[in-house]
Amino acid sequence: MLERICKANKLMDKACQTLGRDINVMEVCGTHTVSIFRSGIRSTLPKHLKLLSGPGCPVCVTDQGYIDLAIELAQRDDCILATYGDMIRVPGSDGSLETKNKNNVKVVLSAEDAIDLAKENPGKTVVFIAVGFETTTPATAVVVKEAAQAGLENFCVLCAHKLVLPAMEVLLSEKNDKIDAFLCPGHVSVIIGSKAYEPIAAKYRKPCVVAGFEPMQIIEGLAEICRQICEGQAEVNSIYDVAVTPQGNTIAQRIISDCFEVTDGWWRGIGKIPQSTLKLKSQYSKFDAYERFGLTEKPAEDKTGCRCGEVLCGLIEPFDCAMFGNKCTPQTPIGPCMVSSEGACAAWYKYGRKRKTS
């Protein structure tokens, strides 16, 4: 392993010298963020190689307006909300699902568990809080199809599934011109395939490298980015070949497109991103919580002074926010990046407080 690390470090040093300035690599995957912090990768990198944690944590990018809708449903006696664990603590405009509920919010590990809840509770409507990127979307699609086939009347989803590529593109085109390359998400790439990044790599001339989650994979992914920078390339490359193919999982892609259509959507702290969010197709509208309860997602105005949006765009580091570590901690989170264990702020707070790189 040491030999591989040395080889990678040499490439990184060379790239930093070649460019003569900071190299900014953004990871767009919460699991990468956690792995980077847990393994202390930052502390091993050359000073001028900077890692930015982008909008890759599903909880972090979910808009406050969406949380408000979920909380609204949690106030109803006739509903049970089934949610992935780390969503329950995300603050909406006023409280979170953890604090504002009628004892009807259940943590599930999979979309299937939500279906089971619906079967066990025929007198209530089970609303599945469907968030996440392309990784979790197929599971939601499968349960919607299952519910349709089984004629399950008391089940629906409040869908906020998001697509990674539009977010990456909006960052490059509007938000942050300092990003030099992307470390592309492993799980998402299993579904969408590595070829999906080619338009971005070509249009913006940015290397896009798919890596797995082992620390060594991340280091070698960064080294591959540095190699491309040294050689003036901007290509898509996957060093996660065990799991990621160029085409991705076409079966999963088909299931997603059977059930969902792409629409504009709100991203927390970033704003409206065109064609970035999934909504259930009309033939599944009876499972669409928006339709069933007549809901419309409105962007909520964030009055807290939370700078998660800038963190997600890689414009600031968490500790640049005045609230980080004092007003905003994992115990008293103000922004979503402090709630999710995969959020950049929580990761900085938990693993890196002492080591500010600035």
Add this chain to the structure above:
Amino acid sequence: MANDIHDKIILAHGGGGQLSDDLIRNKILTRLTNKTLEKLGDSASLSLDSTDICFTTDSYVVKPLFFNGGDIGKLSVCGTANDLAMAGARPLFLSLALIIETGLEMKTLEKILDSIATEARENNIQVVTGDTKTVETGSADKIFINTAGIGIKIKTANLGMNRIKSGDKIIINGTIGDHGMTIISQRKGIEFESQLKTDCACLAPLSCKLLEEVEGVKFMRDPTRGGAAVALNDIAKGSGLNIEIDQQKIPVNRTVQAAADVLGFDVLNIANEGKFIAVVAPEDAQKALDICKAHPLGKDASIFGEVTDSDEAPIVEMKTEIGGRRIVQIPYGRQLPRIC
């Protein structure tokens, strides 16, 4: 008809009447009997060889009641005994209080009592007093257990955070995270469950041996809820010194690591029920490690960290397998499984 009633716990089993007496005599006393308990007095009269005693209590509310390698009964003996052991005592006596939800299968209760009896017997611990209450369905979750324990201090034990100095070594007696991952995966029905097994064990046989034979053992803590991260941070905070640990030297079962990775958990935050972390003077560390390794409770023991000087607020820092460094913090509240 009578048999049907006795298949399950009913409220009258805790009512103080004939049914209560039957339960105590036929189900509890038969399994846990000893000269003190059989008197069924209002309190147990005990004669101790020393006045230097430790006393502790703990309550057990685990779900599921039975898990691979253990159950709530075993846990209620080991957990309290371990609290005594970590204070430098040899656990001798336990009280046992049961709060039982009506409807609990009598067979389930018997299995739990069998487990308590076995664990106590194997560790020379006597249950000397107890109490049984029944509550209506919904007022408890099957069964809650409280045990309190008394132990006699090991004469040679000299434990205290104030003895900890820079240079001291940190020892763990085996793999971390086994208990917590077993419970979580069994609760969530995750596929690894068959390969995961709790480490639930009474630590006294090993801890007492260490304290009798190694003068340089300065502090012991069992990393239960919150895992090793909490225990290490407590030691750092209490001693005012930093702790540096080496990831490569932390023993972790591969399946536990895999399960933790899938759920996004940090093994350092996961509960253990048969582990201790010991702070040992550097000159005695190897001797302590050898004693651990020669004992069934410590065959995977490892010296995985060191106490270092601190010039600001004390922290726990880990050298990672790739040579990086990161802080080890205590977790916030409960761990929530991540989304993907």
